[in-house]
Amino acid sequence: MAGNVNTQISGAGATTQRGARITAVQASVGYTRWGICALLFFATTINYIDRQVIGILKPTLSQELGWNDIDYANVVFFFQLAYAIGYIGMGRLVDVIGVRFGYAFAVLLWSAASAAHGLARSVLGFGVARFALGIGEAANFPACIKAARNWFPPEERALATGIFNAGTNVGALVTPLMVPWLALSYGWPACFYVTGALGLVWVVAWWALYHNPENHPRVSPDELAYIQHAPEPPAAKVPFREVLTYRATWAYAVVQLLTSPVWWFYLFWLPDFLHRAHGLDLATLGPPLVVIYLMTDLGSIAGGWLSSKLIARGMGVLAARKLTMLICALFVVPIFLAAQVESLWTATLLVGLAASAHQAWAANMFTLPSDTVSRHAVGSVSGFGGMIGAVGGMGVAKLAGYVLQATGSYVTLFCLVPGAYFLALLLLHLLLPRSGQAEAQD
Secondary structure, X not given: OHHHHHHHHHOHHHHHXXXXXXXXXXXXXXXXXXXXXXHHHHHHHHHHHHHHHHHHOHHHHHHHHOOOHHHHHHHHHHHHHHHHXXXXXXXXXXXXXXXXXXXXXXXXXHHHHHHHHHHOOOHHHHHHHHHHHHHHHOOHHHHHHHHHHHHOOHHHHHHHHHHHHHHHHHXXXXXXXXXXXXXXXXXXXXXXXXXXXXXXXXXXXXXXXXOOHHHOOOOOHHHHHHHOOOOOOOOOOOOHHHHOOOHHHHHHHHHHHHHHHHHHHHXXXXXXXXXXXXXXXXXXXXXXXXXXXXXXXXXXXXXXHHHHHHHHOOOOHHHHHHHHHHHHHHHHHHHHHOOOOOOHHHHHHHHHHHHHHHHHHHHHHOOHHHHHOOOOOHXXXXXXXXXXXXXHHHHHHHHXXXXXXXXOOOHHHHHHHHHHHHHHHHHHHHHOOOOOHHHHHO
C-alpha cells in the first residue's frame, strides 16, 4: 500500500541512506523508464495541441462564424462537461484494462474527434466535436500518472511527472506557431485535420514500445529492481466505492477543483486576452504565447525537480510536495497586475511567471495519488480528482464568458487567480497533514 511506501520514505535518516545507495546505482541500471516517460511526454504534447487549436482560432472563428464571447464559452463548456464525465470513466477504465490498452483507445478517440472539428460550422457542431474530444482526452493524465507510478520509484516520480507534464507546455507552444500558418495557408479546417492525425502516429509507437516493467523486453534486472526498490504489499483491485472513502481522494479532488480551472483559463482565453488588450491577431499571437509556454516548460520540470531533491535530502514525501507547492503559490501572486499594465511584454512576463508556477504546482499535484494510494487505485483517484477539476473548469468557462461580455476586461478574472492556490494548499494540509495520513485508509 502507498501508506507503507510513505512510511518507508518519510524517515529522514532512512531516506538519506537509501538516497545515497540509489544515487550510486542510478547511472548503471538502465534508461528504459525514461523512454516510457518520453512516450508520455509526446502524448501529452499532442493532447494539448488538439485542445488548444480552438483557442488560437477563437478570433478567426468569431469573425467567420459570428460567435460572441458567450457562444465561445458554451463551446468550451461542452469540452469541460465531457472532460468531467470522461475523466472519472477513463480513469477507472485505465485501472481495469491497464495503461497499454486504455491509453491507446483514448488517443484514437480524441484524434478522431479533433479531426471532426474541421467539418463543423455551428456552435452546436463544434460543441458535439468538443464533447467527443473531452471524453477521449480525459484519459491522458490518469494514464500518465498510472504509467509513472508503474515505472518510477518515489524519488523520481515527481521529476518524471514534471517531464511528461511539460508536454502540455510544448503543445501550447507549438500550437501558436503551427496553427496560424496552417490557417492562413490552407484555411482553419486544415488545422484540425492535421493535428488530429498526429495521434495516429503516436498510437503505433505506443503499441510497439509500451509494456509494464516486469514484462518489458528491454528492462534489465537491475533497472527493474531499482524501479521496484520501494515495494508495497500485494493488493487486490480496489472497488470504486472504497476509493471514495479515502481522505487522499478528496484532498486531490479539492486541489484539482481550485487550481486546474486556472490552467484551463490560460489555455482557452489567453489568445483572446492578447487580442483584446493588446490588439494581436492570428499572425502576431505567436511570439508572446511562445514566451509564456517556454517559461511554463521550465516551471514544470523545476517543480518536479525541487520536490524530488527535497525527498532525496530526507524530507517526507508530502512535506516536500507541500513546500514546493507553497513556493509555487507565491510566484502566482503578481498575475493580478497582468490586465492592468500597458506593455505587452510586461503582461506576457507576468502571465508567463504565473503559468510557469502553475505547472510547477501541477507536477507535484499530479503525484499526490501515486504518493498516497495503492497502485490499483491510482487511475481511479486521478480520474475522480480530474473530474472535479473539470467541473471547476466548466464554471470558470461560464464565468469568463459572462464577465467579459459585461465588462470587456480581464482585470477581475486575473485578480481571482492567486487566492485559489493558497486556499487549495490550506485544504490539502487539513485533509492530509502529514506523510502517511492516507495509509490507514488504503
